[in-house]
Amino acid sequence: MKTSRNICSYLLIGAMLMSIGTVAQRTPTPNDTIQSPKILNDQRVMIQIYAPKAEEVSVGGDFPVGNQPLKLTKNDQGVWSILLGPLRPDYYSYTLSVDGVRTMDPKNPIIKQGTGSLENIMALPGPETAFEDNQAVPHGQVREVWYASTTLSMQRRMHVYTPPGYEKGTGNYPVFYLLHGAGDEDSGWNTVGRAGFILDNLLAAGKAKPMIVVMPNGSMPRPSQPGMPTAQPMNRARDLFASELLKDIMPTVEKTYRTLPTPESRAIAGLSMGGFQTLDVTLSHPELFTYVGVFSSGFFGASAEEAETKYANVLNDPSFNKGKKLFWIRIGKDDFVMESNKKTLALLDKHQIKYQYKETTGGHTWVNWRQYLNEYTPLLFK
Structure with missing residues (x-):
């Protein structure tokens, strides 16, 4: 029994070491450091998403920029971004669209749930929101x-x-x-x-x-x-x-x-x-x-x-x-x-x-x- 347990322990430790090695060998991507939404000092907000294979990304929300979705631009690292504002301090909901597919902002865990969809929420702090x-x-x-x-x-x-x-x-x-x-x-x-x-x-x-x-x-x-x-x-x-x-x-x-x-x-x-x-x-x-x-x-x-x-x-x-x-x-x-x-x-x-x-x-x-x-x-x- 002791021998069998020792073998199981060695196998488990070996699997863990292999897993650690796999993680250590993962190639970093720009997604690792993206912050979205990113609130800037001048009350502008940057929304970003890493989607290197996407052809078109847009965002729509209740920020006062019109009813049509706004297109994001892509840099040479595959990061799509848009700068909104300046916006009045408040709470805003928004949703991304990646190649026509409604997509949540993967860097923003704050959401609003509806009957058939989800939306992200972002907070722009200021005295107006007290x-x-x-x-x-x-x-x-x-x-x-x-x-x-x-x-x-x-x-x-x-x-x-x-x-x-x-x-x-x-x-x-x-x-x-x-x-x-x-x-x-x-x-x-x-x-x-x-x-x-x-x-x-x-x-x-x-x-x-x-x-x-x-x-x-x-x-x-x-x-x-x-x-x-x-x-x-x-x-x-x-x-x-x-x-x-x-x-x-x-x-x-x-x-x-x-x-x-x-x-x-x-x-x-x-x-x-x-x-x-x-x-x-x-x-x-x-x-x-x-x-x-x-x-x-x-x-x-x-x-x-x-x-x-x-x-x-x-x-x-x-x-x-x-x-x-x-x-x-x-x-x-x-x-x-x-x-x-x-x-x-x-x-x-x-x-x-x-x-x-x-x-x-x-x-x-x-x-x-x-x-x-x-x-x-x-x-x-x-």
Whole structure:
């Protein structure tokens, strides 16, 4: 037995030495020292990738350089690079394309997950990002919460923020339902949206009331039957989400957490698709939410034409305005959904629905939506 063990030990040591020798003999490449993204002192950012056999590399993201992907240039060592900016300090998402294939930046481990894709996130620090940074303040907790969806007959997940002191306290809290956009899922507001840190910083500064923030998954599962489209039709997805919110999400939250289950203690807001869902729930069930926020959204496509019929009873109800302490709408001047937004405002105006409206700079990006969240939240539950 001892001889057999000795032989095994020698074989193992020999394999390890061979492995070490192989590693030591590896030819270094420029990839070993690449840093990407590389933040420069003048607020410019260099994105780089080692792809010596590639024919074309480009990058797209929510940095303010237009909607078209930007081409990287290749040096004689096979490193592709591009210099962006100067950029305003903020958090930006981006994705590389290598010979037409969507590619993650292999040097950047920080990502945003969506329903069918991933994106890298880069941080450009500066005083402008203080409201969304991880500061030395008391922090709340963000949990992944699974629940049974009777609407979809499956287990579904949401992210739930509870404020500092919730675990050791006994009091009840108002609830803010925060909805994401198309292509994202329930982690979006907590990753690239920075919602937890934004709430922490607002609470620490005394600018907002302590609240529970519920971030559900507004994206509906893709139809599973062969030959079916890759996504639910917009109006079908809208109706499924409204059903799940009312029948599954809200009852789970109000059963699980110490909430104040009254309209005066409930708020809802959403961006893009989530804003569309917010409008739908607000005009279908006006009794549920006293505070409403719509970010970069409106009634899209055919839904704009059907809205006046679908929500006729509420639109023509003069008591609607009395039940809303806040109906808050924001959009960037360069947002591609501006036309839908304008049609929605015209419909609200026609029926004398009161709202607060402002156009900001920028387009359809998280750069705007984090700012909107930071401005909207302090107005709640006053």
